[in-house]
Amino acid sequence: MRQASVRAHNLALVLRHVAAASRPPSRADLAASTGLTRATVSALVDDLVGGGLLAEVGPAPRAGAGRPAAGLVLHGYGPAGLGLEINVDYLAGCVVDLTGTVQHRAIVHGDQRRLDPAGVLAAVADLGAELRAEAAAAGRTVAGAALAVPGLVSGVGLVHRAPNLAWHDVDAAGTLAAGPLGDLPLIVDNEANLAAIAELHADGQGLDSFVYVSGEIGIGAGIVLHRDLFRGARGWSGELGHVCVRPDGPRCRCGASGCLEQYAGQEALLRDLPPGEAGLARLRAEAALAEARLPAAGRSLGVALAGVVNMLDVDTVVLGGIFGPLAPWLAPAVEAELSQRVLTSAWSPMTVRASALGPAAAAVGAAGAVVRDILAEPAAWVRA
């Protein structure tokens, strides 16, 4: 057992060094950077290549003595992660390879409130099964799946409440385990949490502590502090959409009044416009419409975020989901409210910027979570 655990640790160590290297390292480079012997590194690399986790990329043949050293890279055709996302007006999925590249993706627009939870979960499982088949046809093995949902999730994959879907106590993990993806390890998490972690990794080393705002029909937040997801006391943090902006404001689907979603959620932005992408495209295309709606929504977003920043003390806000492409109109208003309302802004200005991720960021984040799990524990993929 002890020896097996040392080997598992060393396999992960080698993978980490390959992932972090600025150019494909040789076995000798890895021995130098990990501190392991060249013989040990060579045996570990052989196993990782055999398991489809690493690939050797040969240098151009050259004259002279000695065999040129092959460089090692994470394998683009080895085990991969399947990410799935249920949102109010779409289902999304993607397959991400070990290098973090999205290789296959799909999105199905449609109002999920018309189906019951079992129907929505069956549809997203079918979408996942199609993507898995597509990945298999291309030579990739889906190693696990993660599902992002816009709601409060417990550690065992129970969706306690997703107000915009009207879900209460839906056993998402159990339902998926009985379907076509039931043979895969499965994670269920909040969509804003998964997107926030994806943002952290997509950004490289630049971000440290930030609030990722997920703008969809609902508005969620993922809080990252010192490069770690902050889940709160019970794992249900980040319900930004239900932070109150005006106590006597309009009634929200959650039962309260004046929630941020009533001012800056997708349905508020698109009132009297076609729902979904059609409406959003008009909002981006028609300057008068954008100017009439988005700065006001940005101010409400700024009021809610200023409260968050006063309490949590982060210095960066990342606008994601539909807010990303709308950032040119939203961000100035958010910044103005933050600079007026955040006590620390006098000496420590805030940064507000659009997400580096595209749409369905939570699905990408979900797939990325699976890939990071494989890289952290690669022993299951190599012969014992």
Added chain:
Amino acid sequence: MRQASVRAHNLALVLRHVAAASRPPSRADLAASTGLTRATVSALVDDLVGGGLLAEVGPAPRAGAGRPAAGLVLHGYGPAGLGLEINVDYLAGCVVDLTGTVQHRAIVHGDQRRLDPAGVLAAVADLGAELRAEAAAAGRTVAGAALAVPGLVSGVGLVHRAPNLAWHDVDAAGTLAAGPLGDLPLIVDNEANLAAIAELHADGQGLDSFVYVSGEIGIGAGIVLHRDLFRGARGWSGELGHVCVRPDGPRCRCGASGCLEQYAGQEALLRDLPPGEAGLARLRAEAALAEARLPAAGRSLGVALAGVVNMLDVDTVVLGGIFGPLAPWLAPAVEAELSQRVLTSAWSPMTVRASALGPAAAAVGAAGAVVRDILAEPAAWVRA
């Protein structure tokens, strides 16, 4: 060096076991509970008794063979902590002994906004010096001091901003180091943070994750998650008083509009009444006055706290400072807003309660922080 560090660790270990014991343990009890040998425990105990950290309490003499074992307790007359608090309308101080008991205390009412920061710091240092002399006369040695301030503090004791005092970049630690307490180790921290930690320790094992609300002229918050103070990304978390309740509300001293302090701060509660304790006493005594003002303030407090709980996911709110004695009128309104606005309240009800600490809780918390430092690193108090 290695040996010295093992000894320092063991000294702290013995103290921790004495502090946690339900009745005064003997040396043999301590050997059993710590796993150290009886000879080692005996030597450590001798040193801790010699340093004034432990006292032996003898059992009643009895007949029969063998000397009855003495029990050990934390020393009430050994090194002690000095806690100081600057607030807008008072200065406070106290000396807490190693058992956590407040032995000496003083409070001086008066509006601190009439003095410049140097004047306020000189006054609080004088108050501290008086308490230190009083403690010395009673046989206690003040081992260190901690100062609580209602503002944003950096690790080096710089008060970046205290809006209600109109302080900007005041070097509190440097100024105190040049005064009569300059020979003592000194901590400067936010008053709500210090009070929250004091609340955690005063409560025993009951509290895990909560927001402590410090109601004074300003309103601050200390956030405790899984029994640890949550300081945010840069140490400036918990500015609850400047969470916005109504974006178009009255102008606040911080420059923003509609901050919680404008609805539930002491000056809002006491408008047209005498300031300070006189006004608070009338509010508590006159039912019509209390009913006219406090439930509305409680609702504003509840709106702001609901946003905090939606984002941070804690399940308990502790009302401290002036809010403690006013909790009978405030708490029902706070609870009503939380139950309407917090998404998780449907299946996980919130607890709202008055602080277990009296007035000037931050001064008690400050002194307690010094005492915990002594107990955690007792080596400085015993011969090498």
